[in-house]
Amino acid sequence: MPSGPIRLLLVEDSPVALVLLQRILQEAPDMEVVGVARNGQEALALIPTVKPTLICTDLHMPKMDGLEFTEEVMARCPCPILVISASVQKEDTQTVFRILEAGALDIFPKPRTGLASEYEKTKAELLAKIRVLAGVSVFTHRRRSSIPIAPIAPTTSAPVRNSRPRxxxxxxxxxxxxxxxxxxxxxxxxxxxxxxxxxxxxxxxxxxxxxxxxxxxxxxxxxxxxxxxxxxxxxxxxxxxxxxxxxxxxxxxxxxxxxxxxxxxxxxxxxxxxxxxxxxxxxxxxxxxxxxxxxxxxxxxxxxxxxxxxxxxxxxxxxxxxxxxxxxxxxxxxxxxxxxxxxxxxxxxxxxxx
Known part of the structure; x- marks a missing residue:
């Protein structure tokens, strides 16, 4: 775990969701919301100044969405990222898993109702996940377009078992x-x-x-x-x-x-x-x-x-x-x-x- 409070940058275009998340996180004595942004562009500009321990980002946002934002962060200034999203439709979950492939660490479901009571029910789970992910080391990802996809040839060493598994x-x-x-x-x-x-x-x-x-x-x-x-x-x-x-x-x-x-x-x-x-x-x-x-x-x-x-x-x-x-x-x-x-x-x- 990092020393000192966990410094959180929230990237969320919904004012209601942003307020509710801030309320939950600010009640945690070991966490500090050091910045908020409405889209990926704003968040990228904030990162050098606020130096977050962990970034919590939504999926759908104007100007720069969660996927593009994650790709930019992991290419420029790697930082642990938690995707907080209500998107569970097929077309949206494809994007969620592309974000994970780009370098985000995990997904947390945003309450679909948007009610404060629903956010409160997920509070303990969210805080626990943040505490774990805040201590994770991440590394620079090369952009997807620059990564050649090549199969890895199997090794030629002798089998380690007498009979093959089924x-x-x-x-x-x-x-x-x-x-x-x-x-x-x-x-x-x-x-x-x-x-x-x-x-x-x-x-x-x-x-x-x-x-x-x-x-x-x-x-x-x-x-x-x-x-x-x-x-x-x-x-x-x-x-x-x-x-x-x-x-x-x-x-x-x-x-x-x-x-x-x-x-x-x-x-x-x-x-x-x-x-x-x-x-x-x-x-x-x-x-x-x-x-x-x-x-x-x-x-x-x-x-x-x-x-x-x-x-x-x-x-x-x-x-x-x-x-x-x-x-x-x-x-x-x-x-x-x-x-x-x-x-x-x-x-x-x-x-x-x-």
């Missing part, structure tokens, strides 16, 4: 959409096993995440339906507020059970179910995120004989969940984000399916 399970929280894109985008259409994925995400944004990944990746990305048999080359996410598990026949099973480690869907619930059905024939990967969801599940996979991987500290947005798994001795491999897909393609699956 399923891949991924779990992530804060910073997860960017991490998932970095991995899944490198997996070819011919990837030989199904992929199960749990990503902690605010209500209303799941379909946007699925659409964004599906548009960006060769694999098919979909929301799981109960009773379906997982197919190779398909990535399955549980519906919002549903745990994702496997039944005794290996078919997808969805339940609205109690939150585990504070989350439904829970990464650990999915990992434990995969461990129970596939035993030694699975790979579990635990990615960036706050809290400890997934740590116990990754441990269950390791105990069942499956291969387990945790993202390393340097490449995590928040080194919470992987840290807890590593402390349990649950991670057989600790890898930087950029090394995970090449490791899977080369060392785990051998690459001869390409």
């Amino acid at each position: 399923i891949l399970a991924l779990g992530a929280s804060t910073g997860g959409p960017q991490a998932l894109l970095a991995i899944v985008q490198q997996l070819p259409k011919t990837f030989p096993v199904p992929v199960l994925c749990v990503q902690h995400i605010s209500d209303g944004f799941l379909q946007g995440l699925v659409d964004w990944l599906d548009h960006s990746c060769a694999l098919r990305i979909t929301i799981a339906t109960p009773g379906a048999v997982p197919q190779p080359g398909v990535v399955y996410f549980p519906p919002e507020r549903h745990h994702l598990e496997l039944d005794l026949g290996g078919r997808l099973q969805l339940s609205q059970g109690a939150p585990v480690a504070g989350h439904c869907p829970s990464v650990s619930v999915m990992f434990k179910s995969v461990a129970a059905y596939y035993r030694r024939s699975a790979v579990g990967v635990l990615l960036t995120g706050m809290g400890r969801d997934g740590a116990d599940g990754l441990h269950a996979l390791a105990q069942a004989g499956s291969l387990t991987i945790a993202q390393d500290e340097a490449s995590c947005v928040v080194f919470g969940m992987p840290k807890e798994a590593i402390a349990l001795g649950a991670a057989q491999q600790v890898l930087p984000l950029g090394a995970i897909a090449p490791f899977l393609l080369g060392s785990v699956f051998g690459g001869d399916f390409l």
Whole structure:
């Protein structure tokens, strides 16, 4: 966490929303609103003067919207960015996830009613998210147009296992959409096993995440339906507020059970179910995120004989969940984000399916 108060720059064109956000944030003793702007242009001019610890920005704004603003910030003067938006329509969530791809850290849903009472209900969650993200280090992003998109060739090292796994399970929280894109985008259409994925995400944004990944990746990305048999080359996410598990026949099973480690869907619930059905024939990967969801599940996979991987500290947005798994001795491999897909393609699956 930063020393001294968290210095916040609010970028919001709605006067009502701006007042309500300021009221909430100014009540927090460890936070200080050091600047407000109505659009990205105004905010860019303020940054050198107010030197924010964290920027909270809306999506739709005149002159310069949230996406262009985020791209400019991350190219010129990198700073942690939280997107606060009520946009959950398909066309809007595509933009939200492009903002995350551009370098913003996370999304927080703005109450759609705009009532003070609704903002008050989300207060504790918003303040907690700000406190976590304010301590995150961010780096300059080159502009999208200047980044050549080239596939990473699989490694040629010998497989690390005698038999190839039959399923891949991924779990992530804060910073997860960017991490998932970095991995899944490198997996070819011919990837030989199904992929199960749990990503902690605010209500209303799941379909946007699925659409964004599906548009960006060769694999098919979909929301799981109960009773379906997982197919190779398909990535399955549980519906919002549903745990994702496997039944005794290996078919997808969805339940609205109690939150585990504070989350439904829970990464650990999915990992434990995969461990129970596939035993030694699975790979579990635990990615960036706050809290400890997934740590116990990754441990269950390791105990069942499956291969387990945790993202390393340097490449995590928040080194919470992987840290807890590593402390349990649950991670057989600790890898930087950029090394995970090449490791899977080369060392785990051998690459001869390409």
